[in-house]
Amino acid sequence: MHAEELGADEVLLRPIQRTTRAFWLFSVPLVGIWIWGMYAWTRQLDSGLQMTGMNVPVYWGLYITGFVFFIGISHAGTLISAILRLCHAEWRRPITRAAEVITVLVLFFGAGCVILDLGRADRVMNVILHPNFQSPLVWDVCSITVYLTASTVYLYLPLIPDIALLRDRGGSRQWFYRILALGWSGSPGQKRLLERIIGVMAVIVIPIAVSVHTVVSWVFAMTVQPMWHSTIFGPYFVVGAIFSGIAAILIAMAIVRKAYGLQHYLKPVHFNNLGLLLLVFAALWTYFTLAEFLTTYYGSDPSHMTVFTSKFTGRYAYLFWTMVATCLVIPMALLVRRKTRATVWGCVVASISVEIGMWLERYLIVVPSLSNPRLPRADVSYFPTWVEWSLLAGFLAMFVFLYGLFTKFFPIISVWEIKEGREHALDEVATRVRATLPDSPA
Amino acid sequence: MTRWGMVIDLERCTACQACVVACKVENNIPPAGPEDAAVGRSIAWIRLARMETQEHGGVSSAQLVPVPCMHCENPPCVKVCPANATRIGEEGLVAQVYPRCIGCRYCTTACPYTVRQFNWKDAAWPEPLDQALSPDVSVRPRGVVEKCSFCHHRLMLARDRARFEKRELQDGDYLPACVESCPANAMFFGDLDDPHSEVSRLAESPRAFRLMEELGTRPKVTYLSRGD
Ligand code: SF4
Ligand code: SF4
Numbered sequence: 046m047h048a049e050e051l052g053a054d055e056v057l058l059r060p061i062q063r064t065t066r067a068f069w070l071f072s073v074p075l076v077g078i079w080i081w082g083m084y085a086w087t088r089q090l091d092s093g094l095q096m097t098g099m100n101v102p103v104y105w106g107l108y109i110t111g112f113v114f115f116i117g118i119s120h121a122g123t124l125i126s127a128i129l130r131l132c133h134a135e136w137r138r139p140i141t142r143a144a145e146v147i148t149v150l151v152l153f154f155g156a157g158c159v160i161l162d163l164g165r166a167d168r169v170m171n172v173i174l175h176p177n178f179q180s181p182l183v184w185d186v187c188s189i190t191v192y193l194t195a196s197t198v199y200l201y202l203p204l205i206p207d208i209a210l211l212r213d214r215g216g217s218r219q220w221f222y223r224i225l226a227l228g229w230s231g232s233p234g235q236k237r238l239l240e241r242i243i244g245v246m247a248v249i250v251i252p253i254a255v256s257v258h259t260v261v262s263w264v265f266a267m268t269v270q271p272m273w274h275s276t277i278f279g280p281y282f283v284v285g286a287i288f289s290g291i292a293a294i295l296i297a298m299a300i301v302r303k304a305y306g307l308q309h310y311l312k313p314v315h316f317n318n319l320g321l322l323l324l325v326f327a328a329l330w331t332y333f334t335l336a337e338f339l340t341t342y343y344g345s346d347p348s349h350m351t352v353f354t355s356k357f358t359g360r361y362a363y364l365f366w367t368m369v370a371t372c373l374v375i376p377m378a379l380l381v382r383r384k385t386r387a388t389v390w391g392c393v394v395a396s397i398s399v400e401i402g403m404w405l406e407r408y409l410i411v412v413p414s415l416s417n418p419r420l421p422r423a424d425v426s427y428f429p430t431w432v433e434w435s436l437l438a439g440f441l442a443m444f445v446f447l448y449g450l451f452t453k454f455f456p457i458i459s460v461w462e463i464k465e466g467r468e469h470a471l472d473e474v475a476t477r478v479r480a481t482l483p484d485s486p487a
Numbered sequence: 488m489t490r491w492g493m494v495i496d497l498e499r500c501t502a503c504q505a506c507v508v509a510c511k512v513e514n515n516i517p518p519a520g521p522e523d524a525a526v527g528r529s530i531a532w533i534r535l536a537r538m539e540t541q542e543h544g545g546v547s548s549a550q551l552v553p554v555p556c557m558h559c560e561n562p563p564c565v566k567v568c569p570a571n572a573t574r575i576g577e578e579g580l581v582a583q584v585y586p587r588c589i590g591c592r593y594c595t596t597a598c599p600y601t602v603r604q605f606n607w608k609d610a611a612w613p614e615p616l617d618q619a620l621s622p623d624v625s626v627r628p629r630g631v632v633e634k635c636s637f638c639h640h641r642l643m644l645a646r647d648r649a650r651f652e653k654r655e656l657q658d659g660d661y662l663p664a665c666v667e668s669c670p671a672n673a674m675f676f677g678d679l680d681d682p683h684s685e686v687s688r689l690a691e692s693p694r695a696f697r698l699m700e701e702l703g704t705r706p707k708v709t710y711l712s713r714g715d
Contacts, residue, residue, distance in 0.1 A: 093629045094590075095607040100527035102601045104592040164590020164605065164630030171570040171589050182569035182593055268597040269563055269702050418601040419699060420536045420554060425527035 053309075054463060057456045060305050061211065064453060067304070075446040082439015085432045086161065094164055096432045103415045103427035108162035111437055113407040114289070115155035115444075116189070116261055117282070121290030122148030123196040124254040125322075127247040135474060136318055138466045139310040139458045143301060144294045145200040146457070150447050151293075152193045154440045161436055181263045192250075192257045199246045202239065205229050206461040218454075258286040265410065271348040272341060272414050281333040288326040288372075289403035292396035295319055297448065299393045301457050310458050317387035323395060324380040331373050351417045360426070361413050364405050371402030489656045490579045491637055492679035492707040493666065494689040495553055498714055499673035502551040506533050509668035510555075513638065515624045517610040530604040532556070532635040533665055550713070553674075555665065556581060556602045556635035557698065557706030564594035564603065573632075578656075579679075579707060580637050588631040595632055599702055603634045637676075638663035658684040679707060 051058070089096045099106045122144035129137035160166050176183045209229035212222035229235060262282035265273040275281075295316065302311040338357075341349050356365045375398040385391035412427055451457070510516070510533050519529030533555040539548075558581045565575050572588040575581050595603040609629045612620070620626065623640040627633050638661070645661035658678035666674040677686040686709075689695065694711040 093608045094605070095528070098526075099607075101595075101604065102527070104595045104605060159591070162591065164592070164632075165588065165628075168570075168587070168589045171572070171587055175571045175587060177568055177571040179566045180569040180593070181567065182591065186569070264593070268567065269599055269704075270596065415596060419599050420601055421538070422536070422601060423527060425525075 051460065051464075054460055056306065057310070057458050057460050057463070058211070058214075060452050061454065061456065068449065068453070071304075071449060072446055075442040075449075078442035079439045079446065082436045082442070085435035085439070089161070089432050089436075090166075096430060098428045098430045098433065100425050100427060102418045102422055103412060103425070105162070105411050105415060106427055107408075107429040107433040107437055108158045110404070110408045110411050111440065112155055112158035112162070113261055113282075113411070114404050115151050115158060115440070117258060117286035117289045117403065117407070118293045119148045119151045119155060119192070119196075119290070120254055120258060120283070120286040121151075121293045122146065123192075123199055123250050124148075124287060125290060125294065127199070127250050127254075130243070130247045131251075133474075133477070134318075135466060135470050136315055138462045138470075139307075140294065140298065140315060140319070141462070142200070142203065142455075142459045143297050143457050145196065145203075146448060146451050147290075147293055147297060148196045149193070149200050150444055150451070152189065152196070154444050156189060156193075157440060181260060181267045184260045185264060188253070188257045188260045192253050195246070195250050195253050199243075199250050202243050202246060203459055203462065204455060205239065206231060207456050207459060210460060211455075255283055258282045265414075270414050271346070271417065271419065272352040273410070275337060277333065277337055277340075281337060284326060284329045284333055285403055285406060288323070288330050289400060291319060291323045291326060292399040292403075295323065295392045295396040296400070299389050301452065302389070305452070305457070307458065310463070313387045313389070316389055316392045317383065320380050320386040320392045320395070323376060323392070323399065324386070327373060327376045327380070327399070334372075348417075348419045352413050355413050355417055356409055360416075361409060364409055368402045368405040368409060371398040372406065373402075488578060488680065489658070489660075489678040490680040490707070491558070491642070491676070492579075492686050492690065492709065493555070493637075493663075494675040494686050494695075494709045494711065496673045496675075496689075496711040497550065497552065498694075498711060499671045500551075500553065500669075501671050501673075502535055502553075503670065504535060505668045505670055506553055506665035506674065507531055507535065509664045510635070512619075513621060513624070513664035514636070515610075515620050515626050517612060518616070523607075528607045530606070530633070532602070532604070532633070534602075552698075552710065553665075554600060554602060554698070555708060556637070557600055557704065557708045558635075558637060560705035560707060561703055563597045563599065563702075563704060567593045567597045569593065578642075580639060580642070581634075582636065582639065583633055585625065585627050585631050585633065590630040590632065592632060599699055599704065603632050605632050606630060657681070658686075 097106060097108075126137065126141040126144045129141065160169060163169060172183060172186055176186075178184075205226060206229060208222050209226040209231065212219055212226045259279040259282065262278035266275055266278035268274060298311050298315070298319075302308060338353070341353050355361050376395040379391045379395040380386045416427060511518070511531065514532060516530050516532065523529050533553055535551040536554045537549050538552050558579060560575075560579065562573075562575055562581050565573050565581060569591065570587055570589050572584045573581065573594055574584070590605070592605055595601070595605060606627050606629050610626050611617075621640075623644075641661045641663065646656060649656045649660060658681045662676050666676040675686050675689055677684040679687050679690065681687060689711065690709045692711055694714075695709050696712055697706045697709055700706070
């Protein structure tokens with residue numbers, strides 16, 4: 046088999062062929078943080094959850110916040126890539142894979158957060174052995190498993206032609222790529238089949254992704270606790286998830302672009318388009334937040350109002366207003382004008398701000414409701430301990446490291462899709478547009 | 488079938504906490520030091536909750552109310568448990584299955600009365616209290632949730648006795664430790680399904696109310712309000 050000529054696209058394979066010193070400089074601290082996190086975990090396993098800051102009545106803290114946050118980020122990849130594919134958005138080509146990898150990796154850390162939170166992690170199998178199908182946590186287990194499976198398949202399928210490309214180039218890892226390539230030869234029949242399956246998967250993953258964060262929200266909404274028991278939570282969480290997801294893609298794109306010199310592939314126009322999407326979701330998020338808080342305020346049920354005031358003016362006010370600033374003010378200011386939106390730094394600053402804000406949003410859903418139970422208790426406040434922070438940092442670090450590792454084995458920008466775009470997209474788009482014009486044959 | 492329920496007369500209750508102590512001794516609840524208490528980690532199956540009541544002339548006063556598990560007929564905690572570790576039994580007792588609990592604390596967050604307790608650390612008793620544990624009640628391992636069981640172990644004894652005497656369980660067959668210990672006779676316990684029992688008569692009293700009835704939990708603990 047002869048290796049295909051790639052011309053300019055050769056740069057897309059360079060990260061796989063050559064590992065620079067910068068990569069190691071980037072990996073070592075991340076792995077170090079992860080090891081530190083694992084050390085914290087052994088301490089927690091050894092002494093129990095007394096190592097955390099959780100108490101009565103704040104039974105849930107950073108871990109459950111992390112769970113909601115990480116699962117939220119997972120909506121970056123699969124969902125957005127599926128929507129862009131289905132809409133035939135041509136600018137998707139260099140973005141989809143970078144996005145899909147986020148989903149698959151981050152899901153493990155989302156699920157991992159729940160394991161950290163368990164008092165008896167050794168008994169986690171009881172959820173499968175003795176499931177109570179009334180429990181939203183069991184719904185979560187089901188939907189996240191389905192989502193992880195579907196997104197892995199959805200990541201893998203478009204990888205096959207690129208894996209075959211790497212296989213044909215030989216090298217020491219050839220056996221690995223040979224297995225994964227599933228005998229891909231690139232024949233027209235195979236291509237048609239692959240595109241058909243990708244199309245079908247893109248349709249299937251959308252409802253699955255929506256279900257995932259809906260069910261996560263129902264963990265809260267299905268209880269009767271103040272400011273959790275809300276019908277709006279399903280869509281509110283999904284919007285928040287996509288919001289933080291888009292921000293995650295933008296950050297990943299900026300890093301990959303800089304690290305591997307992919308300026309010609311990830312252009313300002315890509316940042317501009319995703320930035321627009323981020324802007325739309327900032328507006329949507331604001332709308333939902335307003336709807337949620339205004340109805341609570343007008344209902345003025347005393348137990349809801351205690352939680353409301355603790356967020357608005359009370360103990361959590363500084364976090365609440367930081368959230369408003371980071372989810373609304375900063376992204377709006379940066380993304381409304383094209384001048385800042387169509388730049389990498391503009392999008393990245395807005396995205397980092399959104400990530401901070403969305404993390405705070407999750408925290409402000411979990412903790413204030415629990416700190417203000419209906420039957421007042423002795424006033425204790427929750428503050429996460431070093432164990433909780435270390436584990437959060439460890440998870441984040443490992444996620445980033447694994448993302449980096451992925452780029453060392455597979456092209457982070459889909460080579461064949463770029464090539465296809467270059468060769469066929471223009472004609473295809475022209476045909477599509479022509480078909481919509483009034484004077485074209487029906 | 489018996490349906491066990493409790494009535495607490497707030498007119499009689501002096502907030503002396505005898506029930507709290509009796510419960511801890513009866514159910515092998517480990518004592519908590521000041522450090523644990525300060526961070527809200529002392530375990531109690533029944534506690535005195537402080538409730539503000541609006542009095543005449545704008546002067547508000549507080550009232551201390553004993554709060555055990557309400558053994559709700561429609562318990563929010565049971566619905567959410569992923570592992571079936573908390574179930575409502577035939578006689579209406581909401582039971583906790585320690586060996587099955589995974590410690591996710593979903594039930595603790597879902598209970599509107601915040602009566603569920605988590606074992607943050609290993610249970611330990613200073614000498615000589617460790618010699619005085621009740622053999623009828625299992626000591627809970629670290630990492631699981633526990634709560635008031637309406638002294639389920641006493642119910643099991645009563646059930647055996649009834650079987651031995653070849654009769655059905657009935658009102659008055661057993662009392663939980665808190666009810667037994669109350670020096671002011673403010674607590675009553677018995678069969679709510681028996682229309683002649685003292686608890687079902689008291690539960691019909693015009694002074695009777697239940698905590699957060701509006702949430703639809705249908706608690707089986709009834710309070711009799713103060714007359715003043
Ligand atoms: S009071 Fe709480 S723990 Fe007891 S049955 Fe009701 S919801 Fe469950
Ligand atoms: S902590 Fe135990 S009893 Fe409570 S919901 Fe989790 S598994 Fe069920």
